[in-house]
């Protein structure tokens with residue numbers, strides 16, 4: 231039987247790079263994810279999501295960039311360097327996520343950020359639906375001006391990086407999801 235959309239949503243999972251096989255996926259699956267991202271909703275067709283895809287030799291550049299930002303915050307640290315390297319190397323593609331501010335001043339920052347999050351969710355659903363590992367990491371530098379500008383966006387005009395979606399092949403058992411409470415604890419109905 232075909233899976234329903236709610237099942238895809240419930241089975242979307244965070245799977246971190248230490249669980250990936252290390253194999254390189256065909257770019258085609260990433261293109262499908264990006265196509266899904268581009269169908270996210272926006273207020274005023276601003277379509278603010280931007281992505282930089284690091285794969286193959288590009289991963290080395292990302293390791294150096296992430297470590298440079300990490301050193302600025304924590305100083306030189308070999309253990310941290312090894313963690314950054316392993317996370318990137320185990321991944322097949324790492325999608326740097328950005329929000330590019332539109333020209334319409336009536337659209338507030340929060341709406342552009344929400345649109346980007348919707349785009350990431352779309353990508354993530356496609357990845358999980360294909361049984362791939364995916365992990366959205368923001369960490370301490372995920373929104374920084376330094377990262378934003380290093381990725382080719384412009385923090386001075388309000389653009390912002392929004393972390394990374396790590397993607398990789400996963401062969402393990404599909405993880406169980408967990409929620410602290412059901413939706414009924416977060417919802418109030420009003421029928422007048």
Ligand SMILES: Cc1cc2nc3c(=O)[nH]c(=O)nc-3n(C[C@H](O)[C@H](O)[C@H](O)COP(=O)(O)O)c2cc1C
Pocket residue numbers: 242243244245366367368369393407408
């Ligand atoms: C905007 C955003 C940023 C996140 N950043 C991190 C992060 O920096 N580190 C981390 O371990 N998990 C991060 N996560 C993943 C969450 O921890 C994860 O989604 C949560 O544990 C629920 O698991 P699930 O995605 O399998 O439902 C982030 C998730 C979102 C939505």
